[in-house]
Amino acid sequence: MVGRQQAAGGSRWRGDGGAAAAWWWWWVAVVLGHLVASARAGLLETNPGLAYNFYQKSCPSVDSIVRSVTWAQVAANSTLPARLLRLHFHDCFVKGCDASILLDNAQSEKTAGPNLSVGGYEVIDAIKAQLEQACPGVVSCADILALAARDAVSYQFKASLWQVETGRRDGTVSLASNTGALPSPFAGFAGILQSFQNRGLNLTDLVALSGAHTIGVASCSSVTPRLYQGNATNVDPLLDAAYAKTLMSSCPSSSSSGTVNLDGGTAAKFDSRYFTNVLNKQGTLASDAALTQNAAAAQMVQDLTNPIKFYAAFSMSMKKMGRVEVLTGTSGQIRKQCRQVNSS
Numbered sequence: 001m002v003g004r005q006q007a008a009g010g011s012r013w014r015g016d017g018g019a020a021a022a023w024w025w026w027w028v029a030v031v032l033g034h035l036v037a038s039a040r041a042g043l044l045e046t047n048p049g050l051a052y053n054f055y056q057k058s059c060p061s062v063d064s065i066v067r068s069v070t071w072a073q074v075a076a077n078s079t080l081p082a083r084l085l086r087l088h089f090h091d092c093f094v095k096g097c098d099a100s101i102l103l104d105n106a107q108s109e110k111t112a113g114p115n116l117s118v119g120g121y122e123v124i125d126a127i128k129a130q131l132e133q134a135c136p137g138v139v140s141c142a143d144i145l146a147l148a149a150r151d152a153v154s155y156q157f158k159a160s161l162w163q164v165e166t167g168r169r170d171g172t173v174s175l176a177s178n179t180g181a182l183p184s185p186f187a188g189f190a191g192i193l194q195s196f197q198n199r200g201l202n203l204t205d206l207v208a209l210s211g212a213h214t215i216g217v218a219s220c221s222s223v224t225p226r227l228y229q230g231n232a233t234n235v236d237p238l239l240d241a242a243y244a245k246t247l248m249s250s251c252p253s254s255s256s257s258g259t260v261n262l263d264g265g266t267a268a269k270f271d272s273r274y275f276t277n278v279l280n281k282q283g284t285l286a287s288d289a290a291l292t293q294n295a296a297a298a299q300m301v302q303d304l305t306n307p308i309k310f311y312a313a314f315s316m317s318m319k320k321m322g323r324v325e326v327l328t329g330t331s332g333q334i335r336k337q338c339r340q341v342n343s344s
């Protein structure tokens, strides 16, 4: 577009050299500024080919269909916001946001240890079924995951908490052996930050996105190493003693099979309470407590106790996470069914 304008307006430019030069330098400054900002902030700051309203012409009802199915299911099952949010995260961290986590092939991602407690698949199936009726073969399963996560969390507010870019396409490979990219709750601060950096995400994203642990549950097995060593009580020094007792009452031994709320204060609410918990040594996972072990992270934890700051930071980092290694253009495919790759 710019090139065509320059060619057509050549004579006018010759007659107005000063304005043309000014325009040229302005253009160079804009492009350079953008490049410098992108390089400084990392690749995910630049749009990888996604767009707001990607389906505006091809499937205008996508937003309303995803929201109505998700909200109806969340109204009937309050565990779903946490499940769908985690599902999108576990999709994006393994081979990018390409819906590889949904595939049902042998030794697929969902069979891997960290994904055994992941759920919400049936909600995605229900959304996909309706979308295939409205606009067959158009909306990717990867986009459905991103939209459903947003809508499930937003149900509480009856308004969208963040904007979702769309235009992702679906991958064709799902291997349990790739799930090592997911952060372990026991990896320590450096290990967890590294797994975010490996995906192009930074310290700010790590702290903001950890706020997802303001909803949902953890299996006792994710927590008991902080409470026991074998049969003996052995409480993690980063854990508040009274809160450790609360966790122990839900997980009475190192082999307990129950669950505990990730946010011991306001488990059902998507709020900034998680950060207050972490500051008070009441973060449930070792990875939550690890955020206090780095000065910059601890300062961010303090900042994000402010709900307005948390929602803003979470929205920005969700957008970045939603861009991780996405397939766009003609890469990948638009699956007809989210659990299997297209046969032809």
Ligand code: HEM
Pocket: 081, 082, 083, 085, 086, 089, 117, 118, 119, 183, 184, 185, 186, 192, 206, 209, 210, 212, 213, 215, 216, 217, 218, 219, 220, 221, 222, 262, 285, 287
């Ligand atoms: C910072 C690194 C992270 C680690 C080490 C981590 C680890 C975990 C673990 C161990 C659980 C409990 C699983 C179980 O025991 O069944 C969990 C639950 C959860 N995680 Fe994370 N997580 C991290 C980041 C994230 C991010 C970035 C999100 C989303 C943006 C997220 C969303 C959730 C949610 C919502 C749950 C509760 C799921 C449910 O109730 O079904 N986590 N996480």
